[in-house]
Amino acid sequence: MGPIYLDNNATTQCDPRVIEAMMPYFTEQFGNPSSMHSFGNKVGLAVKKARAQVQTLIGAEHDSEVIFTSCGTESDSTAILSALRAQPERKEIITSAVEHPAVLSLAEHLEKEGYTVHRVGVDGKGRIDLDDYRSKLSANVAVASFMWANNETGTIFPVEHMAELAHEAGVMFHTDAVQAVGKLPIDLASTKIDMLSLSGHKLHAPKGIGVLYLKRSTRFRPLLRGGHQERGRRAGTENVPAIVGLGLAAELALEHMAFENTTVRRMRDQLQAGILAQVPNAFATGDVDSRLPNTANIAFEYIEGEAILLLLNKDGIAASSGSACTSGSLEPSHVMRAMGIPYTAAHGTVRFSLSRHTRDCEIERVIQVVPPIVARLRKLSPYWAGDKPLAEPDKAFAPSYA
Amino acid sequence: MWDYSEKVKEHFYNPRNAGPLDGANGIGDVGSISCGDALRLMLKVDPDSERILDAHFQTFGCGSAIASSSALTEIVKGMTLDEALGVSNQDIADYLDGLPPEKMHCSVMGREALQAAVANYRGETWSDDHEEGALVCKCFAIDAVLIEDTIRANQLSTVEDVTNYTKAGGGCAACHEGIEEILARVLAERGESFDPTAKATPAPAMGNLARIRKIEQTIEQIRPTLQRDRGDIELIDVDGNKIFVSLKGACSGCQMEAVTLGGVQQKLIEALGEFVKVVPVGAHAHARDGACATEA
Known part of the structure; x- marks a missing residue:
């Protein structure tokens, strides 16, 4: 593919x-x-x-x-x-x-x-x-x-x-x-x-x-x-x-207006549901009841967006992130902050945006690839232990400065 | 997309020494989840020799944060604690064949974790004195906090002053608007207003002889590193802000020549406190373009 x-x-x-x-x-x-x-x-x-x-x-x-x-x-x-x-x-x-x-x-x-x-x-x-x-x-x-x-x-x-x-x-x-x-x-x-x-x-x-x-x-x-x-x-x-x-x-x-609002929307919904069904501590951001038919923005807690994008890219998948690191700034996306998304999730948001060129087999592949990438990065994260986040990440990880 | 070196990518895709370390007796935690990167460095130190037997890391962060952490553990393994404390953030960046300017803070975080872990082993408390602000000058990775502090400490009032003291704005000049804004804000605090036509305060000038000696000294310090790779560098001439050097042995014509020159230029800029350009002379003068690329 x-x-x-x-x-x-x-x-x-x-x-x-x-x-x-x-x-x-x-x-x-x-x-x-x-x-x-x-x-x-x-x-x-x-x-x-x-x-x-x-x-x-x-x-x-x-x-x-x-x-x-x-x-x-x-x-x-x-x-x-x-x-x-x-x-x-x-x-x-x-x-x-x-x-x-x-x-x-x-x-x-x-x-x-x-x-x-x-x-x-x-x-x-x-x-x-x-x-x-x-x-x-x-x-x-x-x-x-x-x-x-x-x-x-x-x-x-x-x-x-x-x-x-x-x-x-x-x-x-x-x-x-x-x-x-x-x-x-x-x-x-x-x-x-x-x-x-x-x-x-x-x-x-x-x-x-x-x-x-x-x-x-x-x-x-x-x-x-x-x-x-x-x-x-x-x-x-x-x-x-x-x-x-x-x-x-x-x-x-x-x-293609009808196609965009039926087929593309369905593929977007399947992508989001497929990922969320497999990945714990993840959620869709924004108003899921009133949003563009092609867009799903998913926050993965305790990992960082740029790292996710690099691993996705290695697997041939292009997406984008609201993480601070992708823009070279120190703050995560102003949109996530305005919505009050906690920092534990705001740095790990990934936006998937489809088009009329997107195919079902592509969505299936992304649903397969994302969960192991998230698991792999969480394994590296000091906020994560085993299959869940640390009970009190703020206390478990106590840096001498912040 | 960031222009990451192959080595950064390799260490990100296959991080060394990742995960908790059993029997760690020196742990350094730096960063925080709100900042978007956090690093825990775990060291197993032999109490008799103070040698680092093993080093592991856990990192929440971007690709270069993970790669820097991985590189750090590889660098310090086998070192004594005192040797490890000599590792600079530039050493971490060099080990990875360089980092984009926006990502240099990842290597800074690595060095800080190392200091924190050693302090933890020795039962000392380590406190960080470095606060980071938004990146203003992308050519030299200078952030707003450093610029503000420098303006205050030295009563600076022009963009040229800021460039002389911090290097910020000495490259492509695209950040001059940002520097002017910081100047206007800080000058307003001391009841002055920013005057774009004001003359720069003369930089604390180094005499010609002192300056050349400093250049020679800096190059002498770099030579052992190059000689280890069977290369060498020689100072040929100094003309204003141009420093002509000749790369020898394995360095000459090496694919990494441009990277090496970029590193030499960075060290000279730091030593002299002014912007200089390192120009290679001899058969491989074409690498000059590479050297310039590191400044813009």
Whole structure:
């Protein structure tokens, strides 16, 4: 069996049909879509088609609401900075404690520039504190920005409802939907969501292409000014091959939406159940009743995530971890900490994220491989003895410093 | 993915001396589960000769923490306690053919466990005086706590000062924003504000002669290690922050040449307290690229 890729929340394999659709735009269809001649014209039509394909996937009312950017991060930055520049009298933003760094680092930076950032917390299952959110909405808030689905646990936030609440309070609403688009049905026309970010490489399109959805008549200030591309809202010559690729990927994602929510979901459930049935002191993190169909995040107590990943990798299985060591920082994932996952488990979380390319035989193999890896690392752990953790690990292991 | 050496991977996949040790009479526990790594080193020491007869470990941690623990037990077996106390974290890293800068703390933890285990055997209490913060400078593995403490202790006020005293920021320079933030915070504590145009306080300058002597001395200290592997190193010239050396014998053209040069450069930087670049001269000057790679 070849390598098994269960890290689709990090990035996905570009669909071969997508690559095929892109190829002509590197060769004979090299024109600039802004040009007046036929070289440009055909390319311009291809961009128009891709825009419509994305529009359909996210259920936007108008194709002009789709702005192509270079990535999800650019879309996030554009949205949040636009809200602040368009409403300079508003000096606050609301977000959650579990956002992707694309939003959290920006928020932290804005704090240094004098803005007030409200970070709404989550409960032990990663569910947003809606009362706290409501209490922070005011005329001082420029934008509320909440992820649609969490990249680590897959937990879904009720962003449609939250956008309604923001709208009632006169606050703009942005959602980082990088993990949700292509996995959950989305119909933006029927929501009050003002801005949405998506990223191509999370849905089998290439890296280097993203979209900012901007609801018509939402006040907007561009991040990049220059040429008239994207109606002057995102200057810079279009990345045509990637735009064409994203268009087709959006169409394919829509075709596979039911498959994702039935077959992929079933395989994910089997994977989680198969592992938890065999491994003691392990549990699924996040809101297992409301999460992405492709994601299972499992915490293995008393062992460390990077060590698990290295052994999985040796067996040809790719996953990811929220452990401190995988990022080179000293703290485990901010998402695990926000959920109050104890340190005994937070360092040992492993995220398995599937895609429509995942096969049943692969899931079976992972279920076989994981338990012995966990057992092997626990055998090395000073917190573990025999087949269970030490009764009082804090006392049994008493370092002269901590 | 981390760029782990084959030796790190080998020690992680097949750790030596793992698990509890019966009859251990020196036990050192360091780290904690909240920090993400914890190590218990168990030594069986012969009371007459103070020689380490056996060493085992138990580790909660990442791949390099487990590999460092495994390497440590292999290094100290057969040593006397005093010899073992001479083992530095760099020795552990060198034994593993190097560790990524983000992972150097794993080797530090190994050395601390060793000190704790020896103290435990001797009935002494060992306390750690080293607190670790978030990694700021990835080129030289310098963390925020060290930078803050150094700024306070020496009343530093510029990024250049920080680089002169700690090496942080002396490589790729990507961490200068982070260093500026720390400076701004610490300067605010003493009622000053950070001025990016301020001139660096001149570093405690070493005279030219003292500096060259120090370089010679450091290289002399390294030579026995290389000679053991039938290699050698010679100082050719010093020009500003460039130190030209020639690798001889088995070292010359050895696949590990770049690693060796990186180690020599690190030792020289530590001895001189300034950033220097070690440049090989002679037939194998191409290894220069390798030496640079260790700094970025």
